[in-house]
Amino acid sequence: MMKPELKGKKKPNEPVGLRGLLSWFTSEGFLNDVLKKRLGISDNLINKFKNNLQPKKKIHLGAYISWILTFLFIIECLTGMFLMMYYHPTIAEAFEDVRYITNIVPYGWLIRGIHFWGSHLMILFVFFHLLQTYLKGAYKPPREITWISGMVLLLLSLGFGLTGYLLPWNQISFWASTVVTEVPMAFPYIGHYLKLIARGGENVSQVTLTRFFSMHVMALPALTTFFIVLHLIPIRKYLIPRDLITHFIAILLCFALLISLATLSPAPIHEKADPYHTPNKVKAEWYFLAAQEVLELAQHLDFLGGWAPKLMGVLIQIFVILILFLIPFLDKNPARNIKKRPFAVTFISIGYCAFIILTLVAKFK
Amino acid sequence: MTRYPKIRILLLTILILSFVLLPGKANSSEKSKSKRKKRSRKGKITCIICHEQLGKEKALWVKQWQESIHGKNNVTCPACHGGDPSSFNKPKIKGTGYLGKPSRTEIPEFCARCHSDTSWMRQYNKRTDQLSQYKTSKHGMNLYQKNDTKVAVCTDCHGRHDIPEVSNPASLANHKNIAETCSKCHGDADYMLPYNILTNQLTAYYNSYHGMIMKNKVDGKNPSLVPSCPDCHSPHGAKPPEVAEIANVCGNCHMQTEKYFHDGVHKVALDEVNKPRCIDCHNYHEIRYPTTDLFVGESMFHCGFCHLTNSKEYLRGLKIKEAIENAEREIDKVEKMVLTLQETPGLDVIDLKENLQRARRNVLEAVPRTHSLVEEDVTKYTNKALALTNEVEQKVEDMKEEFVTRKKGLFAALMVIFFLICSLLYKRWLLELKEEEI
The missing domain is CATH 1.20.1270 (Substrate Binding Domain Of Dnak; Chain:A; Domain 2)
Known part of the structure; x- marks a missing residue:
């Protein structure tokens, strides 16, 4: 029995067939049949995208850095996912797994190298982004939330570096993590408990490795994603960047730099962690060197006696971070032009110079 | 009965207290026992009291004894010298078993009274064969058979009153010091003249690979594991190893090498013509680190010394x-x-x-x-x-x-x-x- 056709009901689309499928690969077909008809993207958005393809002469550096950072975060997630396919966070297997990834897994060395250098570049660009945003005065109202979420993202990036550093379970990472997790001991009374929380015990052990691994692959990525969204909500109208082509070129250049570093200077392997053999000099990664140096310099305050020197070293750093967080509220100068903000510019210049000098001193002494 | 209740209560209390305090009394009697013991020790200390007052060398003996293994284990003066030290009056009188200073010939037996007594030495878990070994040594044979008192006796290597434990680095018989101790006599050309034996052993030993390790000149090698004089010559039964013994002596440490030596053709030759022994290729005392150079050349210790170079x-x-x-x-x-x-x-x-x-x-x-x-x-x-x-x-x-x-x-x-x-x-x-x- 034939089904009666209903009057007024919209007629379903005719199947396009293979010829129709081929037409999707033309610019006209892709625009009309795929984007507009099937994905339902509005003309307005498409026009904006097209408009953003147009080259713009005045694009500030910060726009590129922010997109490079987004790109690096995605790269870190992807390469991290591949590494997790072979990595087991146990003290018996971790080091051997890293060796397996590097030596046996096809292109494992490249994936690991990209993940390794990606993390360094990410932290480097975060520092650049902070400086550029500050100089541009982009933290001023109504961008306070963006600035604060950006500061949180900076700390999260450092957290990625800290937790990821232990995962290969080699001598350098083990002892550097031992030194870093000793820092909370600067706090009187609660220091020991903070250390226990960080390590999961008195010493860096299997519990610490599991703890750091779960932080590195679960907590930190989730938090970072959340804060990236929070960071971008106030500037969502710039989500499709102006001058798309130039942005894409910048990302390609970053990718070229990444694979060059991963190939020419592969991620090191070192020796397996040995809790009974302390290396002569334990140094943290470059982004923690300044902090390490501040702690060492604070030892000269020994005339304060007891736990005060160590505590001062930690408090100074917490104070600097706190000041950075509160910059949008402390700086009441409405001007954004750096020429009209001499005090603010001097403050950040001194801060960055101190950071670089302390890092270099710690690196080469 | 009711007239003197206080007295009765008092008596009862005394009775109860006497029961309660009885063990205390017993304790005090034990204390008095130990006091007596102490007194008897005090008796021993009479030697010390006099010798300390005599000063100089005699006072030094006391100090040395106090720091020695004997002093630390409460092996007091009469244990070696006999006598009754409980009295100040005449401790040296006959009948108290006073031995005084033993002569050099008497010393081994003197020490052996305790050191060969298995029932006594058991508590210290020490060997008791020193005297019997000593009697088989060149030292012992010369002492007992030739009455040669120049030979080493116990005190020459272990000290007299200042006898630390052998494991103590200060001991003359300690593994690190024993080569120097032996060399005091064996390195003295005049002293050794009557025996017609070499006196360059110590220099040769320190030039050897063993000696270099002992002197901490070889990285990664443990000095406590290399042989010193007693390891090859025996500590108490010291004498040079015989021809047939040499491979065994070296093999005590170089077990693998000994095994292969016994499997090889050189062992057959050794049994027949007493050559080659370990020392024929590696020298003795001055045993250098062996290299493959030993296979080449005709000089001493090299293969060509015995074999024709075209053989x-x-x-x-x-x-x-x-x-x-x-x-x-x-x-x-x-x-x-x-x-x-x-x-x-x-x-x-x-x-x-x-x-x-x-x-x-x-x-x-x-x-x-x-x-x-x-x-x-x-x-x-x-x-x-x-x-x-x-x-x-x-x-x-x-x-x-x-x-x-x-x-x-x-x-x-x-x-x-x-x-x-x-x-x-x-x-x-x-x-x-x-x-x-x-």
Whole structure:
């Protein structure tokens, strides 16, 4: 029995067939049949995208850095996912797994190298982004939330570096993590408990490795994603960047730099962690060197006696971070032009110079 | 009864207290016992009281005894010298068993009263065969048979009143000091003149590989594990090893080497003509680190000293030498390659290093087998070492090649990226032109 056709009901689309499928690969077909008809993207958005393809002469550096950072975060997630396919966070297997990834897994060395250098570049660009945003005065109202979420993202990036550093379970990472997790001991009374929380015990052990691994692959990525969204909500109208082509070129250049570093200077392997053999000099990664140096310099305050020197070293750093967080509220100068903000510019210049000098001193002494 | 309740209560209390305090009384009687003991010790201390007052050397004996192993274990004066030290009056009188200062001939027996007494020494878990061993030694035989009092007796090596435990680094008989102690007599040419024996043993020993380790001149070697005089000559039964004993003496430590020596043709010769002994190739006292150079040359300790240089045996030695040297050379060469490769970060050379260590262990296995003088026994291990080394060398080449391939791959990827960037720049330029036209 034939089904009666209903009057007024919209007629379903005719199947396009293979010829129709081929037409999707033309610019006209892709625009009309795929984007507009099937994905339902509005003309307005498409026009904006097209408009953003147009080259713009005045694009500030910060726009590129922010997109490079987004790109690096995605790269870190992807390469991290591949590494997790072979990595087991146990003290018996971790080091051997890293060796397996590097030596046996096809292109494992490249994936690991990209993940390794990606993390360094990410932290480097975060520092650049902070400086550029500050100089541009982009933290001023109504961008306070963006600035604060950006500061949180900076700390999260450092957290990625800290937790990821232990995962290969080699001598350098083990002892550097031992030194870093000793820092909370600067706090009187609660220091020991903070250390226990960080390590999961008195010493860096299997519990610490599991703890750091779960932080590195679960907590930190989730938090970072959340804060990236929070960071971008106030500037969502710039989500499709102006001058798309130039942005894409910048990302390609970053990718070229990444694979060059991963190939020419592969991620090191070192020796397996040995809790009974302390290396002569334990140094943290470059982004923690300044902090390490501040702690060492604070030892000269020994005339304060007891736990005060160590505590001062930690408090100074917490104070600097706190000041950075509160910059949008402390700086009441409405001007954004750096020429009209001499005090603010001097403050950040001194801060960055101190950071670089302390890092270099710690690196080469 | 009720007239004196207070007295009754008092009496009852005394009775109860006497019961309660009875054990206390018993304790106090024990205390008095130990006091008596102490007094008897105090009696022993009468020696000390006088000797301390006498001053100089006699007071020094007391001090030395107090710091000695005997003093620490409460082995007091009468234990060695006899007598009744509980009295100040006449401690040396006959009938108290006073022995006084023993003569040199008496000393071994004097010490052996305790040190050969198994029931007494059991508590200290010490050996008790010193005297019987001493009697078989050159020292003991000269002392008892020739009445030669110049020979060493217990006190010469262990001290008199200042006798630390042998494990104490301050002891003359400690492993680190014993060579010097022996040399006090054996290094004295005048003293040794009547015996017609060499006096350069200590210098020779310190020039030897054993002595260099003892002097901490060889990295990674433990001085407490190398032999000193008593390890070859026996501590108490000291005398030079006989011809037939030498291989056994050396074999006490060099067990593998001894085994292969016994399997080899040299053992047959040793049984028949008393040669070659270990010392014929390696010298004695001045035992240098053996190298494959011993296989070449006609000088003393070298193969050519006994064998004709065109003989079958000499040529076999050369082949063994070549096998070992070739393996060592190859390992050294490849090790340098690995160390160079290691300088590139990220290149994993852990397995390569482990394989080289295995190769070295195989060479170490081959070296004692040279004593069997069977070429195949040696080459079996040197070939294993060579195979491992070649494997490592191949891996090094592969890694180098792979690194070059990676660079080529990088170049290709960079070219693609460059092409993409050029295309994008061209597109951008086109868009700019279009915009200008508009």
